[in-house]
Amino acid sequence: MATLEIKGLRKTFGGVVALAGVDVTIQSDEILGVIGPNGSGKTTLFNTVCGVYRPTSGTIHWNGVDIAGKPAYLIGRLGLGRTFQQAMSFPALTVRENVQIAIEHGSRREDGAGPRWSSAEELLEFVGLEAFAGEVTSVMPFGNLRRLGVAVALGGRPAQLLLDEPAAGLNEGESVQLVHLLRRAHELGVGICIIDHHVGLMAELCARLVVLHFGNKIADGPVDEVLNDPKVIEVYLGGEE
Amino acid sequence: MSLGYAGLMGFGAYTAAILSRDFGLNMWEAMPISALVAALAAGLFGLPSLRISGHHFAITTYVMCELLRIALANGGKFTGAASGLDLPPIGTVLGVKLDKLSNTYMLVAAFMFISMLAAYCIANSGYGRTLRSIRENEQLARSLGVNTNLHKVGAFMLSGLFAGVGGDLQAYNFRHISPDLYGGATSLYFALMVMLGGPRTIFGPLAGAIIVTFLPEVMRIDPVDSRIAYGLALIAVVMLLPGGVITAVGRGYQRVARTLRGRDAVDGSPDPGASWT
Numbered sequence A: 001m002a003t004l005e006i007k008g009l010r011k012t013f014g015g016v017v018a019l020a021g022v023d024v025t026i027q028s029d030e031i032l033g034v035i036g037p038n039g040s041g042k043t044t045l046f047n048t049v050c051g052v053y054r055p056t057s058g059t060i061h062w063n064g065v066d067i068a069g070k071p072a073y074l075i076g077r078l079g080l081g082r083t084f085q086q087a088m089s090f091p092a093l094t095v096r097e098n099v100q101i102a103i104e105h106g107s108r109r110e111d112g113a114g115p116r117w118s119s120a121e122e123l124l125e126f127v128g129l130e131a132f133a134g135e136v137t138s139v140m141p142f143g144n145l146r147r148l149g150v151a152v153a154l155g156g157r158p159a160q161l162l163l164d165e166p167a168a169g170l171n172e173g174e175s176v177q178l179v180h181l182l183r184r185a186h187e188l189g190v191g192i193c194i195i196d197h198h199v200g201l202m203a204e205l206c207a208r209l210v211v212l213h214f215g216n217k218i219a220d221g222p223v224d225e226v227l228n229d230p231k232v233i234e235v236y237l238g239g240e241e
Numbered sequence B: 001m002s003l004g005y006a007g008l009m010g011f012g013a014y015t016a017a018i019l020s021r022d023f024g025l026n027m028w029e030a031m032p033i034s035a036l037v038a039a040l041a042a043g044l045f046g047l048p049s050l051r052i053s054g055h056h057f058a059i060t061t062y063v064m065c066e067l068l069r070i071a072l073a074n075g076g077k078f079t080g081a082a083s084g085l086d087l088p089p090i091g092t093v094l095g096v097k098l099d100k101l102s103n104t105y106m107l108v109a110a111f112m113f114i115s116m117l118a119a120y121c122i123a124n125s126g127y128g129r130t131l132r133s134i135r136e137n138e139q140l141a142r143s144l145g146v147n148t149n150l151h152k153v154g155a156f157m158l159s160g161l162f163a164g165v166g167g168d169l170q171a172y173n174f175r176h177i178s179p180d181l182y183g184g185a186t187s188l189y190f191a192l193m194v195m196l197g198g199p200r201t202i203f204g205p206l207a208g209a210i211i212v213t214f215l216p217e218v219m220r221i222d223p224v225d226s227r228i229a230y231g232l233a234l235i236a237v238v239m240l241l242p243g244g245v246i247t248a249v250g251r252g253y254q255r256v257a258r259t260l261r262g263r264d265a266v267d268g269s270p271d272p273g274a275s276w277t
Helices: A042-049 A072-077 A095-106 A120-127 A142-155 A172-187 A199-205 A223-227 A230-237 B005-023 B027-050 B054-073 B101-123 B126-136 B138-143 B148-174 B184-197 B204-218 B223-240 B244-267
Strands: A003-013 A016-027 A031-035 A057-062 A080-082 A160-164 A191-195 A208-213 A216-222
Touching: A003 A042, A016 A042, A016 A057, A016 A191, A016 A216, A031 A042, A031 A172, A031 A199, A042 A160, A042 A191, A072 A080, A072 B138, A080 A142, A095 A120, A095 A142, A095 B126, A120 A142, A142 A160, A142 A172, A172 A191, A172 A199, A191 A199, A199 A223, A208 A223, A208 A230, A216 A223, A216 A230, B005 B027, B005 B054, B005 B148, B005 B184, B027 B054, B027 B148, B054 B184, B101 B126, B101 B148, B126 B138, B126 B148, B138 B148, B184 B204, B184 B223, B184 B244, B204 B223, B204 B244
Parallel strands: A031 A191, A031 A208, A080 A160, A160 A191
Antiparallel strands: A003 A016, A003 A057, A208 A216
């Protein structure tokens, strides 16, 4: 089981404090949700963990290895995969080529990495995109593009997957399919950590929730407990006058 | 897009000329060294790509190319200064006199086809896919473990190998090289060839080279008029055929093929998609 241990993580942009000393431990055998209002620091947390930003202070350990401030590609190689807030792909390439690139680089991983895919077709079948293998992704419908984002991330053989609002822009049916897909990925041994605004989806998918507010962690625990936490209710619904 | 490719050819050409003058090496002996020197220079040219992109990168490479031209023109005896350097004839290989113009042409054409084949093999390999992934979405490629900085400089160095061989061939073909051959203006012509012919294709640059070099000769267009024509052609291609001439020809061919298939079906000819029920 892989562990991502974040301690006292602080990230500032000039005078703006995006993360004000966050402590979170994420195990790859759980499905963890990160929620919080806009600007609470959720995406900054992912970006700092994944090497897009260098932390101002604090430590990030992945399986005991200090990854704080390491380049994004090295962190990716260590088995920490991610998706992005915007649906991302390699637009001029076909769906097959998109996942092939991920598989080719994922196959070089060391021990402790996630499931190994024998071919692009196997992975496309797993995510339900086999019918679109030859399509160029720039013309794909948005729902499929979101699903492809997960496929590309899984192709990199992550032991832990950080998903940044993978359900944003999806309709209800597509969201249900996404939940189903992420559950199946988790059954293969991939740890799931997901950011989303859709509290219903998070409650259905996650066993544990972390709530961020203005860069601070204000709650961390089982879903029911967190959603009934007065501090969380105040953040989401506003305090009493 | 880089606007410094002529400079990389210059490294290859001047390496060949200096090796010939100082060490007596012939074209074949100098070729791998020219390629290596141009590749190393390309690595330096490519370093700014780690920090900047788009127009800024194009301008930076253009400036580097111009700096090289100025350095060559002020290099004293080592580079032959503004008057440049002379080279000996290519000589004879397996009884074929390569100095004869038609034979030189065939030699250069052979190298061109080898280069195109190499480019095709690279583009369709796993390495080529990795490079395309960086071009398409660098951030996503990085998240998958692709060392994009290393690959970007590596791709530049790879292109430098081709430029070095080209410079070596050009130097021995012209038998006299001077700094003006490798300035920013020449790089602009190379970029024009790529844009007119079709970027991101194997045959596009070849088509562009034919348009820019052969056509004005065949049509006997005045050099000044041809520059005006290039400008107008570039505007027309950018606005009407953004994928270049080769891409437009490919699309036109597909359209005609589709139309003909449709007509065959109407005429009752066998059509794989037709139902007999």
